[in-house]
Each structure stands twice: as structure tokens, then as C-alpha cells.
Amino acid sequence: MNETTPTTSSESARRFDRRSMLRAGGITVSLGAILAACGEGRSGLEEPGRVGTATPGTSLLEGPIDDLTYLRTAQSLEHTAIDVYETALGLGVLDATATAVVRRFIADHGEHSAAIGRLISGLGGEVFNCANPWIMERTIEPILERIQSSDDPTRDVLATAHALESLAGATYQLFTGMLSDPQLRKAAMTIGAEEQRHAATLAMAITGTPAGYVSPALFGEELPRTDAGFPIPYAIASTFGRLGAQDLVVGARDADGARLTIGLQTPAENSYVYEFMNC
């Protein structure tokens, strides 16, 4: 029979500590060796992994954002509107009254662009007499594609015009709060007010009057849609000028019974016309 010598608690703690330390050190060294072996000579992409087949994202353009950027972006929207209207006229789907209105709007946007161009030149910048490339590619081209194969191109042209004019008005309102010079703000909102009147005129033409004057939402009522599910535009749609997306539904129904639904957003960093950009 072996006798064991009773040990004190302090001796036990000392032994435990020594043993634990040795064990812990051994584990650390082993894990370190394994990790080092796994990490050696690795190659390949270092970006996070991707699942699925979605198109890779594009990087955000970077450049100084100043008064010139806002003005050049506003000018690009004027030319976006002109391009859309000229395409619409080419479709030959508008009657004489609508054609006269569209021609007037083209002239107005040309004057707006010239006025903005003078402000840009006054600041020593370069005018941008072209449509906004980002908005054209991502928003306008898909819309125009759907309009050309639409079950009612006239309806879609007018709805697109209303959304574009509302977007232009909202953009000038937005930029008024971002421009640094009060005189530039005044000039911007002079044009912005005209864009809003364009939008209101189109809303009345599309919805009819007096129904198209005031949105029922202003009286606390539900916003109706047409029987076919299209949003109904109103000349007075809100109490304060809206800056949110302009909802637009265009085109014929697809195989799933859906139409192209798109929200036109006011320009931001991804759609600004920076000073390094040329037509």
C-alpha cells in the first residue's frame, strides 16, 4: 500500500500552475505552427467571396464636390430632358397639342442650360452640354427601351416627362440648399420653379382637371392608382417640395404580368458631373 503524503493547498496550486503553463505554451506553439503553415504561399483574390452571378459593383467616382459640380450636374439634367423629348418626338406617338408642349419644353430646357452655362463660365468652369451619362445609362435607356415596345407609348412618354420634370425641379431645390453662394441659389431656384410648373402642367394634362389639381393625400385620403395600376400624378402633390424618388411605371406587361417600375432619384455622388468629366 502506497502511502501518499498529504499536500498543502499551496503546493497543489504551485504544481498546477507549472503544469498548466507548460501545457498552454505547447498548445500555443502548435497552433502557431499550423496557422503559419496554412498561410504560407497563399495566392489569389483578397476581396470578400461572392455568391451568385450578379454583376460586380462599380467603384464610386471621386472628385471635388463644389458649386461647379452641382451646376454641371444640373446642366446635364437639362440635356437629359432634351434628349428624352427628342426621342419621344421621333416616336411619332404624340398628337399636335402634346407635340407643341414638348417642343416648348425642349426650348425651355435649352434656355435653362444656357443660363446654367453662363453661371458655370462665370465660375471659371467648363460647361457640360450633354445628357447625364450615369442617369442615361442606368435609368433613361431602360425606360426608352420599354416605351418603344409599350402597349401605350403615348401614356408612357407623358408619364416619363412628368417624372423627369419633377426630378429636375427636385434637383434644383436640393442643390439650392447645397450651393454656397446665395446668388447661385437664387438662379438655381428661378429655373427650379419653372421645372415645377412644367411638371404641374403635365400632371394636369395626364390626369385631367379639376381632378389633377390637388392630391387627395393632402386631405388625408388614400392615393389612388389607375385601374391598370399606374400612379396618378397631381399638380399639387405635397405641401413642401418633394426630394424623394419620382415613381414611374412604363411599358407593356412582361411574362410575369409586371411593368417596369423605377424610382428616379435626384443626383448624388454616383451621378454628379465632376469637373474632370467631359462630354
Next chain:
Amino acid sequence: MYVKGPSPVTQIAPGDLAPQIHASRRSLLTAGFGASILATAFSALTGRSASALQPSSGIEEDREIMKLAMGLELTARDLYDLAGAAGADPVVTLAMREQHESYAQALAGTSGGSASTRNEAVFSQFRSGFSSADTSAVARVAYDLESAAVATHTELLGLLSEASSARLIASIISVEARHCAVLADLAGLGNNLDALLVNTADPISFEDQ
């Protein structure tokens, strides 16, 4: 688009509208306009001598300018009340009345005051025109008022130093510009593109008030 001329709705030349609206653009654009408009506003709002006005900062100047805009909005609200009471189209007059009141409240919040002081001179000028059950006739007068309001607010934008003040005024201009288009149509000028799209009004001058 930028050439001013007679109102396409009332056919009244801007110079004939009223003392408050005549030749205002010239006076607004003079170098001393800022001090003049502020002095007048200060005097009207506080009852103190205009010479006591010593704006201490851009924010203080903005507050005085916002009070002028607020007074104009309260005036519009009260004028639409007259039209509603007289029996003009309730939908349009009520909607516009409510919106002008909302603008006055928002401007009062920004200027640090209460929405309580309307512009008596402008109210007197438009009072009889708004006191009618003839919606089309009211629309013609209201068109001139709204056009002048848009022109005035736009002019004030050139005087405001704070971006937050400019943002509020811009959001008001956006909708008041739409009021003009609606009123042109309501006045029977829905086929007149100039009436629908162009603002020929001059800003209201506060110099004589």
C-alpha cells in the same frame, strides 16, 4: 423665359399692380437693398426705429428675412380664407390656404417667432379680388399673388446666408410655382403655355411698408 412683361392672366402690367409690387426688382437689386428691407421689416415687426437695426450675424439677418416671408404667407392664408368664405371653389382654396399656413408656421419656427403678423399692405391690395364666389375671378387674382410670392421668395434666396434657411424657402417655392400653374388653368387659361409656365411677376417690395 426671363423677360418680364404683363401678367398673362390678368393682363395687368407689373407696374400697374400696386405700390407694393412696382419697380421692386430694381430696388431689390440695388446694393443697399439688404439693409433697406431689413430696416423696414424690423420697424414693422417690432415697432422700434429702423435705425436701431444692427444685425449681429448672418443668422440674425436671415431671421428678419424669414419673418418677411412668413408675413407674406399669412397674408395669402387670410386671402384664401376670404375666397372660401365668399363661396369660391373649396378644394383649391382650402388646399392652398392650408399650405400657406404650413409655410408660415415653418418660417416662424426658423425665425424664432410666432406666425402671427401678416403683411397688411399686400392684404389690402388683394382683398377685394379674393372676396368673390366666382372661382375663375379669384383664380386670376390668386395667380398674381402666387406669382409675386414666388418672385419674392426667389429674390430673398439671394439674401439669405444660411443654407438651412435657403432649403426651406426653396421647398416653398417649388410648390407655390405649381400653385401658379393650377390657378392659370382654373382661370380658364389651360391652353396658354405662357400663363402655365412663365412667371412675369416682380418681387414684392417691402420698402414702403
